[in-house]
Every structure is written in structure tokens, then in C-alpha cells.
Amino acid sequence: MKERISGKxxxxxxxxxxxxxxxxxxxxxxxxxxxxxxxxxxxxxxxLEKCAGNSQFRFIQxxxxxxxxxxxxxxxxxxxxxxxxxxxxxxxxxDPNVDFTNGLVATYNVLNAMxxxxxxxxxxxxxxxVYGDIARPPANExxxxxxxxxxxxxxxxxxxxxxxxYSHLFGIRSWIxxxxxxxxxxxxxxxxxxxxxxxxxxxxxxEVLADGTGEKNYFLIEECIAGMLHAYNHSNHxxxxxxxxxxxxxxxxxxxxRVILEETGNTQTRIRYTGGERGWPxxxxxxxxxxxKMKSLGWSAKFKSDDAVRQAVRRYxxxx
Amino acid sequence: MxxxxxxxxxxxxxxxxxxxxxxxxxxxxxxxxxxxxxxxxxxxxxxxxLIKADTLDLGSLREAIxxxxxxxxxxxxPDTARGLRETDLDLKQGTIATYNVLESMxxxxxxxxxxxxxxxxxxxxxxxxxxxxxxPLFPISMYGATKLAxxxxxxxxxHAFDMRGYILRLGNxxxxxxxxxxxxxxxxxxxATKEVxxxxxxxxxxxxxxxxxxxxxxxxxxTERARDHVNLFNVATDDWPTVSWIAQTVIAEMDLKHTKVxxxxxxxxxxxxxxxxxxDTSRIRKLGWxxxxxxxxxxxxxxxxxxxxxxx
Numbered sequence: 001m002k003e004r005i006s007g008k009x010x011x012x013x014x015x016x017x018x019x020x021x022x023x024x025x026x027x028x029x030x031x032x033x034x035x036x037x038x039x040x041x042x043x044x045x046x047x048l049e050k051c052a053g054n055s056q057f058r059f060i061q062x063x064x065x066x067x068x069x070x071x072x073x074x075x076x077x078x079x080x081x082x083x084x085x086x087x088x089x090x091x092x093x094x095d096p097n098v099d100f101t102n103g104l105v106a107t108y109n110v111l112n113a114m115x116x117x118x119x120x121x122x123x124x125x126x127x128x129x130v131y132g133d134i135a136r137p138p139a140n141e142x143x144x145x146x147x148x149x150x151x152x153x154x155x156x157x158x159x160x161x162x163x164x165x166y167s168h169l170f171g172i173r174s175w176i177x178x179x180x181x182x183x184x185x186x187x188x189x190x191x192x193x194x195x196x197x198x199x200x201x202x203x204x205x206x207e208v209l210a211d212g213t214g215e216k217n218y219f220l221i222e223e224c225i226a227g228m229l230h231a232y233n234h235s236n237h238x239x240x241x242x243x244x245x246x247x248x249x250x251x252x253x254x255x256x257x258r259v260i261l262e263e264t265g266n267t268q269t270r271i272r273y274t275g276g277e278r279g280w281p282x283x284x285x286x287x288x289x290x291x292x293k294m295k296s297l298g299w300s301a302k303f304k305s306d307d308a309v310r311q312a313v314r315r316y317x318x319x320x
Numbered sequence: 321m322x323x324x325x326x327x328x329x330x331x332x333x334x335x336x337x338x339x340x341x342x343x344x345x346x347x348x349x350x351x352x353x354x355x356x357x358x359x360x361x362x363x364x365x366x367x368x369x370l371i372k373a374d375t376l377d378l379g380s381l382r383e384a385i386x387x388x389x390x391x392x393x394x395x396x397x398p399d400t401a402r403g404l405r406e407t408d409l410d411l412k413q414g415t416i417a418t419y420n421v422l423e424s425m426x427x428x429x430x431x432x433x434x435x436x437x438x439x440x441x442x443x444x445x446x447x448x449x450x451x452x453x454x455x456p457l458f459p460i461s462m463y464g465a466t467k468l469a470x471x472x473x474x475x476x477x478x479h480a481f482d483m484r485g486y487i488l489r490l491g492n493x494x495x496x497x498x499x500x501x502x503x504x505x506x507x508x509x510x511x512a513t514k515e516v517x518x519x520x521x522x523x524x525x526x527x528x529x530x531x532x533x534x535x536x537x538x539x540x541x542x543t544e545r546a547r548d549h550v551n552l553f554n555v556a557t558d559d560w561p562t563v564s565w566i567a568q569t570v571i572a573e574m575d576l577k578h579t580k581v582x583x584x585x586x587x588x589x590x591x592x593x594x595x596x597x598x599x600d601t602s603r604i605r606k607l608g609w610x611x612x613x614x615x616x617x618x619x620x621x622x623x624x625x626x627x628x629x630x631x632x
Contacts, residue, residue, distance in 0.1 A: 101416050104469070108411050115407075132475060144455030147550050148472050149479035158415060158469030161459050164443065168460035169404070169591055242456050281480040 004233045006031040011077040011119075013064060013110060014084030016043025018186040019125065019221065023081060024051050026225050032056070037073055038084065039063040047186055064106035071113040079121040079232075082110045085155075100151060107159040111166040122167075122174045123228060126160055128216075128244070128287045129153030130178060137288035141178070141242040150282030160242070167240040174239070175231055180246025180289060180305075183312035184221030185319040191253060192312055195260050205270045206261070209279030212254035212271075216287045217246040218308045223301045230299040244289045247301040251309050259306075263313045324349045324388040326375055326421060327395030329357030331497045332436065335532045336392060336539070341365050351375070351384050356398050356499060375417035382424040390432040390543065393421045396466075398500055403462040404591060414466025415473075422477040433478075434486045434539050437471055439527070439556070439597045440464030441489060451600035452489070452552045461592030471552075478549040485549065486542045488535070491556030491599060491615075494622035495532030502563060503619060506570040507626045510579065517571065518582050520589030523564030527597045528556035531618035534611040541609050553607075554599040557615040563589075566619055573623045 010027050014020045015036030020043065024034050033056045036048060040061055051057045062069045064084050074080065085103060107124075114122060131139045132147040148154045160176055167174045187193050199206055227245045235241060261269055277285050294300060303311065323340055327333045328350030334357070340346045347367055353374040362370060373380040375395050385391060397403055397413035418435075425433060442450050443458040459465045471487055478485040498504045510517055538555040546553075564581070571579045588595045613621065 100419055104411065104415055104419075108408065112407060130472075132479070142455045144453040144457065145552050146455060146457060146472070147475040147479075147552070149476055151473075151476050151480070154469075154472035154476035157472035158465075161441075161457070161465040161468035161472075162411075164458040165460055165462055165465035165592070168443075168458075169462075240458055282476060 003030065003229070005229060008079050009033045009077045010079045010081060011035045011037065011074050012081045012083060013037050014043060016040060016045060016048055017083060018184065018188055019182060019224065020083040021047035021186065022184065022221050023083065023225055024048060024057070026229070028054050028056055030229070034058070035060060035073065035077065037062050037070065042188060064109055065102055067109045067113070070109055071116055074113045074119065075117040077119055079123065080110060080114055080119055081123045082107065083125055100155065103155045104158055107162055111162060114172060115166065115170045120172050122163065122172055123232065124159065124163055124174065124176050126156045126176050126178045126242070127153060128178050128180055128246070128289050129284060130157040130160065131287065131289070133284065134286070134288060138290040139288065140290040141244055141293055149284055152282070164240045174241070175228070175235065176240065176242045177228055177231070177245045178242060178289065179224065180217035180219055180287070182221055182224045183218055183308055185315040187312070187316070191256055192260065192309065192316065195257065196313070196316060199260065199264060199266060199269070203266050203269055205272055206257065208253065208257055208271060208273050210253070210274060210276055210283065210285065212252065212257065212273050214253040214279065214283070214285045215250045217250045217289060218305045218312070219247040219301050220303055220308045220311060223303060227294060227299055227301070231294065231297060234297050243294055244291050245294060246289055246291055247303060247305045247308055248291055249305040250288060251305040255306065256309055259310050260313055263310065263317060321345065321390060322347045322388045323390050323392060324351055324385055325392040325394060326351045327357060328352050329354060329359060329361050329370070330394065330398065331499050332493055332532055332535065333357060333394045334361035334497055335495060336394070336536050337362060337368065339536050341367050349384060349388065351381065352395065361497060375420055376412060378420045378424065381420050382427060385424040385430055386428045388430050390434065391421060391425060391430060392434045392539070393418060394436060400461060400463050400592065401590060407462065410462035410466040415469040418470035418473055422473055425483065426477065426481050431483045432543065433474060433483065434543060435470065435474055435488070436535070437467045437487050437489045438463065439489055439491060439599055440594065441468045441471065442597070444594050447596055447598070449598040449600045452554055452603055460594065463592070475550045483549070485551065486539070486546060487550065487552045488538055488542065488555045489553065489599065490535055491528035491530040493532050493535050494529050494618050496625050498622055498626055502566055503570065503622050503626055506567060507623065510570065510574055510576065514576055514579055516580050516582055517567055518584065519563060519567050520584050521563065521586055521593070521595070523562060523567065523583050524587070525563045525589060525593070525595045526560045528558070528560050528599055529615040529618050530556050530611065531613035531621065534613055534618070538604060538609050541607060542604070545607050553604040554601050555604055555609070556599040556601055557611050557613070557618070558601065559615045560598055561615050561619065569620060570623050573620065574627060
């Protein structure tokens with residue numbers, strides 16, 4: 001059966017990044033034309049090797065802050081996947097102003113370029129981080145109040161607000177996905193990435209932030225992309241719609257540590273928890289999101305969170 | 321208390337300044353670019369100083385905020401229609417400016433921020449009465465988007481840096497010194513021509529209004545009594561007059577007998593206008609706040625002041 005996405009001209013910001021590069025591969029397989037627009041700050045050309053030979057693929061090195069360049073290159077596409085984001089959003093760094101406002105300006109520029117080029121479909125990765133500390137778990141898409149505790153979450157919620165407004169005012173149809181933690185061989189940050197890095201430099205003692213009771217939902221990159229495509233192909237909403245996307249279960253940090261030590265064969269490593277509930281200011285210790293809405297659309301992740309974690313650790317290790 | 325008020329020379333700001341100055345222990349700094357605020361709105365007082373600068377100028381803001389106990393962040397783009405033509409106006413004056421305020425507070429260890437948000441964050445929710453925990457939030461105006469973005473940033477700064485945020489989602493604030501909005505527009509139009517009053521939309525738009533003094537009461541009350549890192553409250557009255565009621569009241573208050581009201585039609589005044597807003601205010605009422613003025617009383621009061629020419 002031909003899916004709605006087939007044959008669409010897709011424009012992917014941040015398309016050379018972890019999620020964007022898998023997305024590009026998948027969309028080409030689905031018969032789409034793909035343009036990747038990426039400044040290669042965190043993205044990598046080699047992650048697009050599989051795409052590079054495809055005649056339907058084009059790569060443009062460009063920055064989202066460069067509006068003229070963005071609009072010129074976006075024109076003529078059908079669907080925008082806005083995955084370019086400043087991943088370095090920890091406040092307290094040298095010049096947070098640049099990081100933070102650039103992130104907002106980037107989303108704003110994407111929306112304006114769409115408006116000015118009459119592009120009417122947008123897919124955007126938001127995050128469970130918009131929920132902040134969830135007082136009444138699990139949080140579904142209608143949960144409120146939305147009081148994010150991290151700059152990352154605040155930037156995502158801000159972007160959601162702008163997307164909602166542009167959708168209403170300028171006839172754009174938007175899919176906003178609030179992701180759980182996405183895992184895969186190309187991940188560039190996150191707890192598994194960090195712990196494996198630490199173990200490589202010292203396998204006698206493993207320092208783990210907070211007290212190990214943190215608990216979130218983890219899922220694999222291919223499921224993340226399949227879920228988004230399912231929502232694109234099957235949701236009939238008009239305007240703006242939000243979908244929680246992740247696995248149905250959660251995994252504790254202490255369990256992640258156990259799996260990592262087991263998979264790396266480190267039986268003698270001493271685990272040292274730094275203590276406290278949060279790993280860093282802005283950490284959300286527990287994120288329970290309801291994925292019932294995606295289920296009612298006919299999609300759910302096949303891997304449980306624990307299995308996704310083990311899979312991701314194996315993939316990362318076999319790649320390294 | 322040493323308070324800094326961004327947008328302090330504007331409508332709400334200048335009323336807030338007056339209230340703060342009634343306490344001789346308060347020192348007030350107004351930080352305003354005077355783009356819509358006016359120096360003449362401000363009273364003369366030894367307790368008051370004015371810094372003419374823009375919130376987009378992070379350097380000046382950082383300098384100005386040092387040494388204050390609390391920031392009332394009231395500056396914003398007041399002109400929603402212009403925000404539709406110049407789409408980066410709200411992004412800059414709302415979102416980026418709020419980021420600058422928070423960052424300036426962080427580096428100077430200033431821990432308390434009061435922020436007037438608005439019902440615009442709720443977007444179009446129809447006839448239901450919305451409480452603070454309503455979701456999803458789908459704003460439909462630049463104004464609503466920028467208020468939501470500002471709320472999000474205040475929330476994360478308060479959590480990450482042990483600050484306290486007081487976010488008030490206000491109804492339409494009216495009172496002495498109005499510079500824009502439906503009352504201001506109707507009075508201005510009728511002073512120019514008495515025969516016809518053109519009303520945007522079908523006149524059935526329904527919103528809660530709030531008297532500026534009631535809004536200021538709420539700001540003071542929450543800073544005294546609310547205890548969370550981020551304290552979020554709807555603040556409004558419980559009656560929701562229609563735009564056509566406001567039109568008729570303005571006409572009556574101006575003693576005009578033969579004015580014809582002409583509606584442009586459609587359910588809303590402009591793109592991004594939310595035709596019906598009803599706010600559940602039980603949360604702030606539980607904290608002890610009550611409004612002195614109903615919507616209708618606040619509107620009538622504001623109409624009279626606007627006709628007189630405000631503080632004239």
C-alpha cells in the first residue's frame with residue numbers, strides 16, 4: 001500500500017544528526033526526496049553516507065540562523081522536519097544567551113520560511129521535558145500545567161507555542177512529538193553515552209549522577225521514526241497536534257548501570273552514586289508519559305524500555 | 321523593598337509604581353525604552369528612578385537589575401496587530417527580552433520575578449472555563465506564543481537557580497492610563513466621529529476583564545503567600561461581558577443618543593483573536609484574593625477615565 005509520505009519532498013533541518021540521519025535514510029527508502037540542511041556542528045557527514053549515493057538526496061551545509069539561505073533552500077518542498085536544535089543548552093555555560101536565543105530564532109526562522117514558501121506540513125520533535133515535575137503521572141498530551149525544569153524543556157515548550165500560533169495563523173499542519181529518550185548507535189549524549197564513556201576511561205569505579213532512582217522511558221531510534229511516520233500517515237487532525245512518543249514502560253538508572261556493567265563484562269566495577277534526587281539542576285528524575293494516544297492511532301513501540309536499553313548498549317559497543 | 325519594573329512607564333507599570341511608592345520603605349527602578357510607555361506617566365519621587373533602555377540590551381539590563389530584591393517584568397509588545405505584520409516583534413520583545421531579564425537576575429543573584437502572562441496561552445478552548453492545569457496549550461496569536469515561551473523560561477530558571485516565579489495569567493486589564501485595547505479604541509473613534517461606531521467582529525466576543533488595582537493586589541498577594549518555586553495563577557473576574565455590551569456602555573457614558581453600531585462581522589476581531597475566554601480563578605481566591613471590581617464595573621470605570629483623558 002502506498003503511504004501518504006511516499007513521493008513527498010522532505011526538508012530536514014539537523015538532518016545530519018543522530019535522529020535526522022536515520023530519518024533521512026528511512027524517508028529515502030519510503031520513496032521521498034530528501035534535502036538535509038545542517039550546519040554540521042553536532043551532525044556528521046559520515047552519518048549520511050548511505051544517503052549520499054541516492055539521486056533523490058541533497059545535502060546543504062547551512063545554519064538555521066542564516067534566514068536567507070534557509071528560505072532559499074527550503075522553497076519547493078512539501079514537508080519540513082525541523083530537527084535542528086542547539087543541543088548545547090546548559091545554562092551557566094560561557095555565553096548562554098547565544099545558545100538559547102539562537103535555538104529560539106532557529107525555530108522562528110523555520111516557521112517564517114515555511115510561511116513565506118507556502119509549505120504547509122511540519123513535524124517537530126519536542127520532549128517529555130516540557131512536562132517538568134509531573135505531579136499526576138502518567139502525563140498525557142493534555143497534561144498541565146506545563147512548568148519545565150530545564151532550559152531544554154523550556155526551549156521545546158517555547159517552540160511548541162510558536163508552532164501552534166503559526167499553524168493557526170498561516171494554515172500550517174503540525175505534528176509535535178514529545179519524545180521519551182531516543183537510543184541508538186549514533187547517540188551523542190544521554191545517560192548510556194555518558195556512562196560508557198566514563199567506563200572506558202576508568203573501569204574500577206563508575207560514578208553515577210544522583211541516587212540511581214531516576215526513571216524514564218527509553219526507546220530505539222527506528223521505533224521513534226516508525227512512530228512519527230505512522231502519525232504522519234494516519235492522523236487526520238487539522239492545525240496543530242501533539243503526540244507523546246516512546247515505549248510503554250520505563251527503566252531505572254540503577255538498572256541501566258547493571259545492564260551496562262553486564263554487557264561490558266565489568267564485574268568488579270564499584271558503583272558510586274553522587275547522591276541527591278537530581279543529577280544536575282534541571283534534571284527530571286522521573287518521567288512517566290502516557291502513550292495511549294499513539295496506541296489509539298494504531299501504533300506502539302515493540303521493545304519494552306528495558307530491552308531498548310540493552311539493545312542500545314550492544315549497538316553502541318559493537319560500533320565502538 | 322527594592323523593585324525593578326520593566327515596562328514601568330506603561331499602563332500597568334505606572335499604576336504599579338504608584339502603589340509601590342505608597343510605602344516609604346520601597347525603592348523603585350523603572351526600566352523602560354519609552355516606545356509605548358511615557359515618562360509623563362510616572363510620578364515625581366525620591367524613591368523612584370528611571371532608566372531609559374531596552375530589554376534587548378542585555379548589558380544595560382544586567383547593570384540595572386543588580387541590587388534589587390524583586391523584578392516585575394511587565395515590558396512586552398503591546399501592539400498585537402503590529403505583531404502580525406512584523407512577526408519578529410513578539411519574539412524579541414516578549415521571548416528574548418524575558419530571557420534577558422532572567423539571565424540578568426541569575427548573574428546578579430536577584431531571586432524573585434513577577435510576570436503578567438495572559439489568557440492567550442490557552443488558545444481557543446471554546447466555552448469551557450479553564451483552570452491553570454488545562455492542557456494542551458495551543459496559543460493562536462503571537463502574543464499567546466510569546467507569553468507561553470516566557471512562562472516556560474521562568475519555570476526552568478526558577479527550578480535550576482532556586483529563584484521564585486509568580487506568573488499571573490491575567491484577564492484584560494483596564495483602568496487609569498489605558499493606551500490600547502477595546503475601550504481605548506471605542507472612545508478614540510467616538511471622539512473623532514459620533515455617528516457610527518465600527519466594531520471588529522460580530523460583537524459577541526466574551527472575555528473577563530480586571531481592574532488594574534485588582535491585578536496589582538494579586539501581584540502583591542502572591543508574592544506574600546505563594547510558596548512554590550513557580551506559582552501560576554489565573555487572575556480575573558467572574559463575569560464576561562461581550563464586546564457589544566462594551567460598545568453600548570461607551571456610547572451611553574459619552575451621552576451619545578444616535579450613534580449607530582456597525583459590526584464588521586465574523587466571530588473574531590482579528591486573526592489570532594480568541595473570541596471566548598473564561599478563566600477559573602478559584603486557585604487565587606483560595607489564597608485570599610478577591611476582586612473589588614466586577615468586569616462591568618472595571619470597564620465602566622475605565623471608560624469614564626478614558627473619556628476624561630486619564631489622570632488629566
